[in-house]
Amino acid sequence: MLHNIKHGSNDIKSLVKVLMDFCKFIRFIYLQIIYFFIFVNMSGNIVKTMFNVEYCKATTDQDWLVRQFEAFHFDQPFLTEKFIPRPDVSIIFHFKDAPLILNEKKIQLEPFFAAPIIPKSLLLNFHGLMDTFVVICKPTVFSRIFGIDLSPMPRHSITLPHSIFYPAWDALSALKTTSERIDYFIGFINKVQNTPYIPDAVDQLYDKILEKGTTTLLKDIMQDCCACKRTLERNFIKRTGVSPKTVMRIIRLDYLWSKIIDEGAIDYQELVFDGNYFDQAHFINDFKNIVGETPSFFFKRNLQLTKMFSGGK
Secondary structure (H helix, E strand, O other): HHHHHHHHHHHHHHHHHHHHHHHHHHHHHHHHHHHHHHHHHHOOOOOOOOOOEEEEEEOOOOOEEEEEEEEEEEEEEEEEEEEEOOOOEEEEEEEEOOEEEEOOOOOEOEEEEEOOOOOOOOOEEEEEEEEEEEEEOOOOHHHHHHHOOOOOOOOOOOOOHHHHHHHHHHHHHOOOOOOHHHHHHHHHHHHHOOOOOOOOOHHHHHHHHHHHOOOEEEEEEEEOOOOOHHHHHHHHHHOOOHHHHHHHHHHHHHHHHHHHHHHHHHHHHHHHHOOOOOHHHHHHHHHHHHHHOHHHHHOOHHHHHHHOOOOOO
């Protein structure tokens, strides 16, 4: 009898393993189908009902604050994908279903909020019907004109002033095209800042890091800014939520990631050199701290898809 019980237990374990393997296989096939539709839509705009992403770079009269506009339209997808840190703040308007953050526990994102610079990646779940409009902003300017303190806190989103942003969300939700929403937002932001914006030392430091962060040491960049180093760094953290060093790390990673997508090849020695790292160990350690995965594991992903959800073509 004892032999029969053990035999039955083994059969159950085998059945459970088969079922789990089958579920993994079904999920793999489903994701491949999703990836196919996404690829077709990106390359030829053939499939528009299921998945559509639009990007629009800011014009010269907008780039004092805005770096890029993005629009996401999903028709009942179900995707879980990494969000890789980016060196900016996003004002996000969800007009239908909003994604979930899955890192520690499920967090349902609000209809409108600001996404701060984060030092580590997040896991996002996209589902249902989505109609989302995103404004990518310079964090130092955003925090200054809206009077929002971005000092580091354990948070993934920043609640925006309801009296200012709810009317904007309501008006944007009634508009149907991305161009209409961009026009409305530009009018909205020009009412908030009705005089020409004059950059201060913190803005200048942020712009210099964006411009030179992959090729120049931070101490050399900060020497170019006419301000007390300690005061400048303290105000930078208050206006961005992270240190200048963290912004540089994110910029280097973003640059190398884009380079791999464009060139379609991985040469670690070249990445170490181009990213201005001390050695390969420095690169791998820095990469893992931000992304949560080693480069060799991460680069096996569908990088175009991950890049799309993290804010870039």
